[in-house]
Amino acid sequence: MHASNALRNILVATDLSSPARHAVRRAAQVASASRASLTVIHVAGGSVLGELQRWLGQDSATETALLETAQHTLQTLSESLGGHMVQPVHQEVARGPVVDRIIDAANRVAAGLIVIGAHGTGYLRRLALGSTAERLLRRSRRPVLVVRQTPHEPYQRVLVPVDFSSSTNAAIELARQVAPNTPLVLLHVWSVPYEGKLRFAGVSQLTIDHYRRSAREEALQKMHQLAARHQLAVDEWTPCVMEGDVTLQISEQEQEHDCDLVVIGKHGHHFVEELLLGSVTQRVLADAQGDVLVTPSSLDE
Template sequence: MSEGVTTTTWPTTLPQGGVVAATDFSPGAQAAVHRAARLAQGLGTHLTVLHVLQHDWITELTTWLGGAQPRERIVADARATLEELVHAMRAQSPALAVHAALVEGHPVRDIDGVARQCQPYCVVLGASGRGGAQLPVLGTTVERLLRKAGQPVLVVRQPPQRSYQRVLVAVDFSPWSAPTLDLAAAVAPQANIWLLHAYTVPYEEKLRFAGVDDEMIELYRQRARERARNGLHHLAQQRGWPPTRYQTVLHEGDAAPALVYEAVQRDCDLVVIGKHGVSAAEELLLGSVTKHALAQVPCDVLVSTLQASA
């Protein structure tokens, strides 16, 4: 774990790989833990359930109450709650190896720190916390974690009733697109998959200003649509997907509202999207379409942090 990441970690040695589910013991986090368990079982790996006790809060409370006993009691209670949760998960899924991890530190920093130490397949967390408010919105733990994350992050909004069945994958032909398809196929091997791309007619306004007539602009529009469709098929074929494995969805215009519209219209239970987009500026933070998806789509969102090698 990187320098300065944690104050206390239990156990001191964490299992490598698997799936990490972060929990604050809220109902939203409970849904995320159960989805993570389904995901780990499907991938044939183990599950680590992680709880981060916020160090600043514990320190302030101890200062107010005085002495070390309040801190020790808080840590002991959190550990007991975590062990009870893990015991219940083991009883529910006997074939699944479930581990507990308790960290005292900072939630964003330490979830990321544990993920970088363990190198899990993905990190799973809920879209609502102790307050019950729906997350993520800009500036929340989810987005701040995604800014730092080196592993895919699954944000869970819905109680997991079954494996993912209806998956929408956003494709913009950036270096993140191919790994995003691979990730979708791995987490939802039996699902119906739609590959969505939003296209535009390059420089349409400038073409009109230059006097290009509507017929010629429509021809450019058809060409842009055909290039997009061919690009989607090419990506799928590179993955070895047969034509029955997926469908293509093309939208003209802004990708963000198109993504939300298609997710709702197709009653998707999962949206998969890359962390960044084609714009170099987006790489400084999160891609704008990714942030829009996190804020607006009603289903789970899986954000791929991987990009294709050059």
């Protein structure tokens, strides 16, 4: 990987729950491996502070104490990472709308990666059910790493579903940034379009099988061209071409190849950013056993 493509700044958001601290430790691992700067942010959501003000008044010392406690907790958490970090760890406590503040901070530090936990006691607790975390994934123009597992070690194998579009290139590039020197499994899933209708129209099984062989051979050829374009050595990647349902194959191949990270692109830009994530991305986020890295179609955004 060229140095110019390395991650320089990483932002990790935490709600200070124990599960969310897994995200902080994973962010620290990635930052250390890439020699990136790490910023840890906690956002005191407007709804929480609003309730405090409603019950205890505008000048409540409880609000101040809450923010001070969060700052102290972040400081302690950052100090616990110190021995593993190449660059200093920065802390930030913000207040207001959670997603807005995370995006503001990511823009301010020019984060090449935002890291969040898949579970938590606060705004990260329901990733696939319309939570704030999903809104962050929809709105962010920056890559977002969703951490599910306790980070005992660096990533060992990365699954990258590919469709040979521009988002495929971004996904491979980002996978190599987040998990340098980690083997990649490049997965392409295809199917015979309108197979039932073709049979109904009298197309022979021999013709359909010929199409299957041709489609597989073409996909493998494109896969090797893709690997060559990204300068992947033979021992740095494994091709995997499967027929069937995309999300089912992603789930099966994640387990078959014992992958602990799935890198997948999201759909939607600009005026459609508030729409749902692509259906495949949503299902992968819901079903994946390991961590999921969601990348925009281009890393230049």
